[in-house]
Amino acid sequence: MVKTARRAARAADVADTTPAEVSSGRNTRQRRALLAVMAEHPDFTSAQALHQRLRDKGESIGLTTVYRTLHALTETGLVDSVRDEGGRQHFRARPTTEHQHYLRCRLCGFNVPVASRALERWARTTAADLGFAQVEHVVELTGLCAQCQARGAMSE
Ligand SMILES: [Zn+2]
Ligand SMILES: [Zn+2]
Incomplete structure (x- = not known):
């Protein structure tokens, strides 16, 4: 990076x-x-x-x-x-106030906020079904961004 x-x-x-x-x-x-x-x-x-x-x-x-x-x-x-x-x-x-998930590039550190409504719903209902309260979650998505993929393809 x-x-x-x-x-x-x-x-x-x-x-x-x-x-x-x-x-x-x-x-x-x-x-x-x-x-x-x-x-x-x-x-x-x-x-x-x-x-x-x-x-x-x-x-x-x-x-x-x-x-x-x-x-x-x-x-x-x-x-x-x-x-x-x-x-x-x-x-x-x-x-700092808004809850948000990110997709982060492992190579260059580039990161983008991602939509997570389905994930939030899943977390809420799964926890509620099991009788949990005050549930928190940490979801980290990492990968290779388009530019790093292009760089990798070029160097091959
Ligand atoms: Zn990258
Ligand atoms: Zn979330």
């Missing part, structure tokens, strides 16, 4: 960070700034647009760092990412 994210970031912009920055306090502050900007605009947004919003707020942050931070946040589940038809990624802060 990391490899993919780095490659995408490098293609999109010149490198503006050093490895030493990764574990520094600056990194934490940039994460927080990015999440704050995303919280203001709950819709899916491109990395470029998020980068612009950060710059508008006077945050000195490179596009490469925005990409890297977004991918790290996607990995930890704080951010959702989707791709448009052109393969461009869009990001949003994962809503």
